[in-house]
Amino acid sequence: MSSTTGTSGAFFRVAQSESGSWSFIDPDDKPFISLALNHLDDTDLRYPHNVEVFERKYGSRQAWTKGVVRDLQDLNFNTIGWTSQYVSGGWGEALDWFGDPVDxxxxxxxxxxxxxxxxxxxVVQIRVxxxxxxxxxxxxxxxxGEDFHKYAxxxxxxxxxxxKGSPNLVGYFLVDIPGWLPHASGRFWPGFEGLSQAEHDQKLFDVATQYYRTITEAIRRYDPDHLIxxxxxxxNKGIPEAVLRAMVPFVDVLSVQYFTxxxxxxxxxxxxDLRGWHxxxxxxxxxxxxxxxxxxxxxxxxTSDMDTQAERGADYASGLARAVAEPWIIGWHWCGYIENLGRGWGIKTPQDEFYTDMTxxxxxxxAKGQATATQRI
Incomplete structure (x- = not known):
C-alpha cells in the first residue's frame, strides 16, 4: 500500500495501492468494497395495509432488525446503509432541487x-x-458562532x-445531500447577497472550511479511530468546487448520491462526473x-425508463459492475428496502417479500462485486 487513511488495524480504514487502486480495509486487514442497502426502517411495515405482516413475522423492532440482517446477508450485501426512510408522502412525479421547495x-x-x-x-449519520x-x-x-461550536x-x-470502540463501524456520514448550491427554499448562509462570483466562491470556501473543521475536530476529539x-x-444537482476543496483536509472519503x-x-x-470530483x-x-x-x-x-423488476435487476447488475470497474470507487449503497407509500420503491414488496426477479x-x-475487492490491494 502506498498510502493509508485511518489508524490501527482494529478499525476500518482506506488505502491506495502502488498501482493506484483504492479500497476500504477491514479490521482483519482485508480489502473491502462497501455494498450497502439504504433506507432500512420498520415504518415501511407499519402502515394500515401491512402492519399485520409486521406483527405476525416480527412483533418487535429488535426482531425486525434481525430480519433485515438476514436479508442483507442473503443478498450478499456487506454493510448496513443509511437507516432512515422518506415517510411523509406526496413526492409527486419527480423532484426539482432548483424549483419549488420540497419537504x-x-x-x-x-x-x-x-x-x-x-x-x-x-455506518452512522451525524446531522451537522x-x-x-x-x-x-x-x-x-x-x-x-459559539453556539455552533458548542452544538457540534x-x-x-x-x-x-x-x-467509538466498534470494529463494525465503517465510518460517519455527515449531512444527506446538503444544500451547498442554492436551496429550493431560497435560504442560505448569511452574507452572500450581492457578491461577485469570485467573492461568492471565496466566502463559500471559507464557510465550508469552518463547517468541516468544526465538526471533524469534534468527532476526532472523541473518536480518533474511525473514518469520516x-x-x-x-x-445530480452538482457540487461546488469551493466546497470540495474545503472538504479535502478533513474528510477521508468522497460520498456522492447519484441517480441515473x-x-x-x-x-x-x-x-x-464522479471521476472529475475524485x-x-x-x-x-x-x-x-x-x-x-x-x-x-x-x-x-x-415511472422510469424500465418497466419490470427483471429490468431493475439487470440494471443493478450492470451498474454495479460499471462502478467497481473503476479502481477509485469503493462503495455502492442502494436505495431502498421495502416499498412504501412515500418513496414508492424498494427491493421488497409492501408485504415484505422479495421482488425475486430483481433480487x-x-x-x-x-457476490461478483465483493470478489473484486481482493484485486484492489
Whole structure:
C-alpha cells in the first residue's frame, strides 16, 4: 500500500495501492468494497395495509432488525446503509432541487444499540446542520458562532460515544445531500447577497472550511479511530468546487448520491462526473445513494425508463459492475428496502417479500462485486 487513511488495524480504514487502486480495509486487514442497502426502517411495515405482516413475522423492532440482517446477508450485501426512510408522502412525479421547495419528512435512524447488535459493518449519520435539499425548512446556522461550536461538540460527543470502540463501524456520514448550491427554499448562509462570483466562491470556501473543521475536530476529539465519510453530496444537482476543496483536509472519503437511468450514456455521465470530483479531491468515492424504480400495483405513478423488476435487476447488475470497474470507487449503497407509500420503491414488496426477479440478480451481482475487492490491494 502506498498510502493509508485511518489508524490501527482494529478499525476500518482506506488505502491506495502502488498501482493506484483504492479500497476500504477491514479490521482483519482485508480489502473491502462497501455494498450497502439504504433506507432500512420498520415504518415501511407499519402502515394500515401491512402492519399485520409486521406483527405476525416480527412483533418487535429488535426482531425486525434481525430480519433485515438476514436479508442483507442473503443478498450478499456487506454493510448496513443509511437507516432512515422518506415517510411523509406526496413526492409527486419527480423532484426539482432548483424549483419549488420540497419537504420530504424522514424517519429517525436506528437506535445505536440496534446497529451495535447487528453483527455486521454499518455506518452512522451525524446531522451537522438541517440543510438537506429535501428539507423544505432548512436552517443555515452561523458556522463561526459559539453556539455552533458548542452544538457540534455535543453532537459529536453524543453520536460517537456508543460507536467509538466498534470494529463494525465503517465510518460517519455527515449531512444527506446538503444544500451547498442554492436551496429550493431560497435560504442560505448569511452574507452572500450581492457578491461577485469570485467573492461568492471565496466566502463559500471559507464557510465550508469552518463547517468541516468544526465538526471533524469534534468527532476526532472523541473518536480518533474511525473514518469520516463526509456529506452525502447531491451529484445530480452538482457540487461546488469551493466546497470540495474545503472538504479535502478533513474528510477521508468522497460520498456522492447519484441517480441515473439505464442507458450507457447516462452511466457514462455519472462516472465522468464522479471521476472529475475524485481527481479534484484525491479521495476514493462511495456512491452513497443510487437506485431505480418501476411502476407497481401500489405506486403506478413511479415511472422510469424500465418497466419490470427483471429490468431493475439487470440494471443493478450492470451498474454495479460499471462502478467497481473503476479502481477509485469503493462503495455502492442502494436505495431502498421495502416499498412504501412515500418513496414508492424498494427491493421488497409492501408485504415484505422479495421482488425475486430483481433480487436474484442482486445476489449474484453483489457476490461478483465483493470478489473484486481482493484485486484492489
Amino acid at each position: 420530504l419528512g424522514h424517519s429517525h435512524p436506528w437506535p445505536d444499540q440496534h446497529l451495535l447488535d447487528a453483527g455486521m459493518p454499518y 446542520q438541517e440543510i438537506e435539499d429535501w428539507n423544505g425548512h432548512p436552517a443555515y446556522r452561523d458556522v463561526y 461538540d455535543w453532537l459529536a460527543r453524543r453520536m460517537v460515544s456508543d460507536h 465519510l463526509g456529506d452525502r453530496y447531491n451529484g 437511468g439505464k442507458s450507457d450514456e447516462e452511466y457514462a455521465t455519472m462516472i465522468e 481527481e479534484l479531491t484525491g479521495k476514493p468515492v462511495v456512491i452513497a445513494d443510487i437506485g431505480n424504480w418501476v411502476p407497481t400495483d401500489m405506486n403506478p405513478h413511479r 436474484d440478480q442482486i445476489r449474484e451481482a453483489n
